[in-house]
Amino acid sequence: MTTDTTRLLDDLQQRNLIAQKSGDDEGFREYFSEPGRVVYCGFDPTADSLHVGHLVPLLMLKRFQLAGHKPLALIGGATGMIGDPSFKATERSLNSAGLVAEWVTKLGQQINGILDADTPDSAARIVNNADWMGGMDVLTFLRDVGKYFSVNSMIGKESVKQRINRPEQGISFTEFSYSLLQSYDFAELNRRYDCALQIGGNDQWGNITAGIDLTRRMNRQQVFGMTLPLITKSDGTKFGKTESGTVWLDPTKTSPYSFYQFWLNSADTDVYDYLKYYTFLSVEEIGCIKAEDEQRSAKPEAQRILAEQLTLLIHGEEGLVQAQRISQAMFSGDPRLLTPEELQQLSLDGAPTLALDSDVDLQDTLVAAGLAGSRRIARELIGAGAVLLNGVVAESADIRLDKAQALHGRYILIRKGKKHFCLVELNRR
């Protein structure tokens, strides 16, 4: 077991997954040389689903689990009521208690699906900090927790500096107190579960170190902290977004197909790093993939592997098959070969869909589908041969869509350019 953890830490370093780590490497390694250590990461319910930005810490918990430790996922039913101000430019609006509670439940289910709760010696545990914070009264909190914090050092934290320095934005006492809550969580988890490591995104460093200090003072225990790097894209745009917005883990918010496509579209310059961050493939294997991709001068395999690994992990075998089947039909297959069931599945799987009456103008349809900004643009696109109906180039701008050309009398798959689609379903009249 000792070797497992040593390997883990070396592996994490090779994957560039450690941004900052508290304390000395020796002590850290020694402590984690014993199996069954408890590692925690908090997830605040700020939406009804986790998104790809949450994956790195979540998978980190799993990495520790695979190395024989116990992952502890904390869902911030309490902290989610407050809002973390770290590196946020503006004060955030509060969510209602009911909404937060609902989100807590949903996040719990998602996390549960990813972390293994049945592994004998390293079962995952999911806790909610509302359980110990919800009932705490103000005086107790201020006396027992607040007393350990120095406002002087709190206002010096980099994470709130911009808020402190910008009077027009400011920071409410509520948000300013957030760090105390998170710190108390660490101390509490240390007391309850002997938790000794908190991990989080690099923006959490301030909160984590505050928790380490509090735990030492309250529990007289030395605990550890580690932050994970902020994932970036080589083109400078924000990771985790597509033109249609955040990439969620919830299949009803981001379909397995879109999720698969998100990873598949990773840039060559990023994809090998992502394989290290997001998959459990060994660094050696990833190195081989890279070497092979460089040998072959054709399309690299890395993106496909990345997309497969992640879709399988989050959406399971079925989700992956769906995603691949749709991708195949859309990009390289002939949509005319799809069965009515598969076409129907397309819309369920997240392809944009439009229900129209039969015998409609193609230009108007392109506009309605959001594939063209105006009829004039639609005509230009058609003229350039950029519009495909069921995989066949639309020859004329004056085409009308009717049942005769619809697949199975109902479906017309419109494609604009290389990767914009809309499935039109003609109503029977």
Added chain:
RNA sequence: GGUGGGGUUCCCGAGUGGCCAAAGGGAUCAGACUGUAAAUCUGACGCGCAAGCUUCGGUGGUUCGAAUCCACCUCCCACCA
């Protein structure tokens, strides 16, 4: 409060009476090339099938004609205090 500068089509930014739907760049979209890449090249980029119509902070005015001139309003910025 005083003075000076400014608000132009998604963004930046030219344009100071007709030749302006408005230079140039960026972003975006498409085509070619490709790997559903990158880079590059080409084209499009207010609306309209078209005649034409609606845009240049707002309102009114001068003029045959205004993004361009005038008045007022509004917002932003700089300096003064």
